[in-house]
Amino acid sequence: MTIAKIWVVAEVVDGSPTTASLELVSHARTLAGAVEAVVWGEGASTAGILGEYGATTVHDVGDLGGGLPGAPVAASIAAAVAAGTGPDAVLLPATYDGRDVAGRLSVKLDRPVLTNVVGLAEADGGLASQHAIFGGAEILTTRFTSEGPGIFVVRAKSFPAEASGGAPAAVVAAPAPDTGASNAARIVARHVEERTGPKLDEAEVVVSGGRGLGEKENYVLIEQLAGLLHGAAGASRAIVDAGWVPYSHQVGQTGKTVKPTVYMACGISGATQHMVGMKNSKNIVAINKDQDAPIFQVADLGIVGDVHKIIPKLIEAIQARN
Ligand SMILES: Cc1cc2nc3c(=O)[nH]c(=O)nc-3n(C[C@H](O)[C@H](O)[C@H](O)COP(=O)(O)OP(=O)(O)OC[C@H]3O[C@@H](n4cnc5c(N)ncnc54)[C@H](O)[C@@H]3O)c2cc1C
Numbered sequence: 001m002t003i004a005k006i007w008v009v010a011e012v013v014d015g016s017p018t019t020a021s022l023e024l025v026s027h028a029r030t031l032a033g034a035v036e037a038v039v040w041g042e043g044a045s046t047a048g049i050l051g052e053y054g055a056t057t058v059h060d061v062g063d064l065g066g067g068l069p070g071a072p073v074a075a076s077i078a079a080a081v082a083a084g085t086g087p088d089a090v091l092l093p094a095t096y097d098g099r100d101v102a103g104r105l106s107v108k109l110d111r112p113v114l115t116n117v118v119g120l121a122e123a124d125g126g127l128a129s130q131h132a133i134f135g136g137a138e139i140l141t142t143r144f145t146s147e148g149p150g151i152f153v154v155r156a157k158s159f160p161a162e163a164s165g166g167a168p169a170a171v172v173a174a175p176a177p178d179t180g181a182s183n184a185a186r187i188v189a190r191h192v193e194e195r196t197g198p199k200l201d202e203a204e205v206v207v208s209g210g211r212g213l214g215e216k217e218n219y220v221l222i223e224q225l226a227g228l229l230h231g232a233a234g235a236s237r238a239i240v241d242a243g244w245v246p247y248s249h250q251v252g253q254t255g256k257t258v259k260p261t262v263y264m265a266c267g268i269s270g271a272t273q274h275m276v277g278m279k280n281s282k283n284i285v286a287i288n289k290d291q292d293a294p295i296f297q298v299a300d301l302g303i304v305g306d307v308h309k310i311i312p313k314l315i316e317a318i319q320a321r322n
């Protein structure tokens with residue numbers, strides 16, 4: 001392997017690294033001789049699981065004192081690069097904090113950032129990244145041509161999260177140098193959106209509704225069907241923009257990427273911006289009254305019909321079976 005060291009900025013929520021972070025650690029293992037993670041807050045307590053997925057060292061930025069990770073985490077990584085102990089590449093999940101760290105790190109290192117990465121492979125001694133462009137209609141391969149660490153912001157579900165059975169990672173303190181006024185913001189409140197059932201981007205079954213539902217009140221059919229299938233309810237942007245459901249339900253280019261075992265698209269046309277977020281699902285079922293709807297191009301099972309008739313029948317049949 002010609003790439004010596006990759007660092008993954010690993011986010012920890014409720015005491016566990018996020019799936020997106022574990023996906024990056026797993027994939028980095030296939031690319032570099034050493035994979036190390038950068039954590040903060042309670043992150044060091046996850047050295048065991050990060051090790052299991054392939055990280056050998058965890059750089060702990062430490063307690064952020066109620067601040068955001070952007071400035072201190074970027075400063076900590078930049079300090080390691082300046083000291084000559086930094087990585088050849090930094091991988092970050094495409095989340096609010098991941099993007100914040102990437103932007104600040106880019107400024108500190110005077111290096112560009114490659115965003116919206118959906119693939120990453122070794123090429124000519126460096127890394128070549130793939131990007132979905134034009135709403136996912138084209139895949140572009142790109143490389144850094146100048147010397148210095150590459151910064152890659154990677155979309156969730158681009159790689160599988162696979163444990164390798166590694167030993168717990170060694171924890172190394174990596175406090176940030178003084179970040180001055182750039183680190184002045186403090187988190188004063190957190191709002192956790194209420195949810196029943198699995199998280200949208202981790203569910204095995206996702207049932208999504210679109211404008212074909214006709215009106216907001218009909219979204220209850222999607223929630224009911226998702227609940228009966230122990231899945232999560234998703235949505236197209238059209239009905240998020242219309243205010244029928246919150247943004248957290250949105251699947252697609254500007255929403256979540258999902259890869260469930262079963263994805264059901266109900267009354268969704270299949271715009272490229274929607275499909276880029278769900279077309280890699282293992283089995284796709286589409287219900288649409290228009291037999292020429294683009295969603296049928298990616299569907300494994302296409303049902304031409306009215307969602308208002310088909311979904312209640314499906315619900316009835318599942319309830320009868322249960
Ligand atoms: C920069 C950008 C980013 C975007 N990001 C996203 C994104 O992240 N996610 C996303 O979803 N979209 C996104 N969009 C919007 C996207 O282009 C589409 O406008 C949107 O996906 C359409 O949603 P829809 O399929 O629900 O609605 P429509 O396109 O209006 O489709 C409704 C479908 O329902 C069918 N239908 C109507 N009545 C019934 C019925 N009774 N029974 C069965 N079928 C019926 C119709 O035949 C039609 O196919 C983005 C657009 C842009 C420009």
